Amino acid sequence: MKETGWTVRVLVRYIILQVPGTALLILILIQIHKWFDLPVWSIYGLVAISVAKDVILFPFVRRAHEWNSHGDAHSMVGRQGTARERLAPSGYIRIHGELWKAELKNGNPPMEKGEAVRVEEVRGLTLLVAPSREEGKE
Numbered sequence: 001m002k003e004t005g006w007t008v009r010v011l012v013r014y015i016i017l018q019v020p021g022t023a024l025l026i027l028i029l030i031q032i033h034k035w036f037d038l039p040v041w042s043i044y045g046l047v048a049i050s051v052a053k054d055v056i057l058f059p060f061v062r063r064a065h066e067w068n069s070h071g072d073a074h075s076m077v078g079r080q081g082t083a084r085e086r087l088a089p090s091g092y093i094r095i096h097g098e099l100w101k102a103e104l105k106n107g108n109p110p111m112e113k114g115e116a117v118r119v120e121e122v123r124g125l126t127l128l129v130a131p132s133r134e135e136g137k138e
Contacts, residue, residue, distance in 0.1 A: 006062045013065045018054045076119045080132050087111040102127045
């Protein structure tokens with residue numbers, strides 16, 4: 001599946017989740033202003049820095065705010081990935097940019113780093129994989 005990037009829905013969800021922390025920061029700064037006579041411009045500056053931090057971090061945390069359009073982990077069955085380390089019999093694979101703990105299904109020989117795998121089953125959060133006949137897809 002093709003990644004489409006961020007949507008307005010993801011941006012709104014991210015902003016809504018940042019509001020409580022920003023509001024708490026403002027309340028704390030107001031209280032500090034009362035106690036220590038903190039200049040008002042410093043309050044504005046610290047709030048601006050906090051908002052700038054959230055704006056800068058958005059591209060890095062965007063995926064955490066997306067709804068999982070693929071359903072649960074069991075929808076991973078049939079997906080293609082790439083071994084990120086030697087699977088003998090367990091290790092990590094990459095599927096669509098995410099690292100997953102994986103184990104080879106019974107009877108499969110060890111796989112080397114970079115080889116293509118296909119998800120056969122899911123056990124908890126561990127994917128049971130087998131060699132893939134297609135090229136690995138991340």
